[in-house]
Amino acid sequence: QVQLVESGGRLVQAGGSLRLTCAASGLTFSTWTMGWFRQAPGKEREFVASITTIGGSTSYADSVKGRFTISRDNAKNTVYLQMDSLKPEDTALYYCAARRFTVSWTYWGQGTQVTVSS
Numbered sequence: 001q002v003q004l005v006e007s008g009g010r011l012v013q014a015g016g017s018l019r020l021t022c023a024a025s026g027l028t029f030s031t032w033t034m035g036w037f038r039q040a041p042g043k044e045r046e047f048v049a050s051i052t053t054i055g056g057s058t059s060y061a062d063s064v065k066g067r068f069t070i071s072r073d074n075a076k077n078t079v080y081l082q083m084d085s086l087k088p089e090d091t092a093l094y095y096c097a098a099r100r101f102t103v104s105w106t107y108w109g110q111g112t113q114v115t116v117s118s
Contacts, residue, residue, distance in 0.1 A: 001026050002024075002025070002026040002027050002098070002107045003024070003025045003026055003109075004022055004023075004024050004096045004097070004098060004107055004108065004109035005022065005023045005024075005025075005096075005109055005110070006020060006021070006022050006094060006095065006096045006109045006110065006111060006112035007020070007021050007022075007023070007112055008020040008021050008112060009093075009094060009112030009113045009114045009115075010113075010114070010115070011115045011116075011117060012086055012114070012115070012116055012117070013086075013116070013117050014086060014087055014088055014116055014117065014118050015085060015086065016086050016116075017082070017083060017084045017085075017086065018082075018083045018086065018114060019080055019081070019082050019083070020036070020080065020081040020083065020094055020096075020112060020114070021078060021079075021080055022034070022036075022078065022079045022080075022081075022096030022109060023076075023077060023078050024077045024078070024079070024096075024098065025077065027098065027107070029074055029077040030053055030054060030074040031053055031100060032053065032098040032099065032100045033050060033051065033052050033053060033098070033099050033100060034050065034051055034070075034072055034079040034096065034097070034098055035047065035048070035049065035050035035051075035070075035096070035097045035098070035099070035105060036048040036049045036050070036070060036079075036081045036094060036095070036096060036097075037094070037095045037097055037105075038090075038092035038093065038094045038095065038114075039092055039093050039095070039111075040089075040091060040092040040093075043092075045095070046061065047061055048060070048061050048064055048068065048081070048094070049061065049064065049068055049069075049070040049081060050070065051070045051071065051072050051079065054074070056071075056072065058070050063089075064083075064090075067083065067084050067085045067086075068081060068082065068083050068084070069081070069082040069084075070082075079096060081094070083114070086114075086116045087116060088116045088117065088118045089116075090114060090116050091114060091115050091116050092113075092114060093111040093112070093113050093114075094111060094112050094113075094114055095108055095109055095110075095111045096108070096109040097109070
């Protein structure tokens with residue numbers, strides 16, 4: 001059974017930093033592309049960042065480019081999202097996701113809440 005468990009979300013002031021963690025189990029982690037998404041109240045879920053398998057090629061939404069960094073540790077089956085220079089508009093429920101050989105994302109975590117106060 002595949003599980004993606006996010007952690008690290010909390011209340012933080014604008015300009016601050018957070019590191020989100022997603023621990024994966026039940027899959028051969030190194031062969032899956034991993035991603036982070038977020039959903040703010042009243043809005044649709046949106047792509048934040050992704051990282052490919054062993055090569056670790058990354059992609060970012062324009063809104064977070066230069067402030068967020070995605071990374072992975074294949075030995076620990078973990079993907080991270082380092083978030084710096086946080087803004088109130090970054091407030092959302094952040095989800096971890098996994099996909100392999102498809103455009104759509106196959107597995108999703110339950111999310112971790114990030115709240116940025118002004």
